[in-house]
Amino acid sequence: MEETSLVVEVEDVAGAHDVISREGDRILFHYVIVTSRAKIISGELWASDDAADAQWIPLNEISAYSTTPGLPERLAKMVGA
Numbered sequence: 001m002e003e004t005s006l007v008v009e010v011e012d013v014a015g016a017h018d019v020i021s022r023e024g025d026r027i028l029f030h031y032v033i034v035t036s037r038a039k040i041i042s043g044e045l046w047a048s049d050d051a052a053d054a055q056w057i058p059l060n061e062i063s064a065y066s067t068t069p070g071l072p073e074r075l076a077k078m079v080g081a
Contacts, residue, residue, distance in 0.1 A: 004054055005046050008038035014078040019068045035074050 001007055014035040021029040047054035057065060059079065062072045 001043070003048055003051065004043070005048070006043040007041040009041055010036050010038045012037040012078070014074055017068070017070060017074065031068070033068055033071070035071070035078060037078055 014037070017033045017035065019029075019031040019033055020027060045054050045056065059072075059075060062075065
C-alpha cells in the first residue's frame with residue numbers, strides 16, 4: 001500500500017532474490033527482492049512520493065524495461081509462461 005496505494009492479499013510467494021551492487025570490494029546496495037502474486041482488494045495504482053511512476057506492464061513487454069537482474073524470468077516462471 002505504501003508504494004502503490006493498493007491493498008492486496010498475497011496469494012503465492014515465488015521466492016526471494018538477493019541483489020547486491022558492488023564497487024570493487026565495497027557493497028553499495030543490498031536488496032532482498034521477494035516476488036509474490038497478489039489479488040487486489042482495493043485502491044487504484046499510483047506512484048507514491050518516492051517513485052517517478054507506477055504502471056501495469058504486460059509480461060511480454062517487461063524485457064524492454066530496466067529491472068533487477070532475473071526479474072523477467074522469475075515472473076514468467078511464476079505465471080507459467
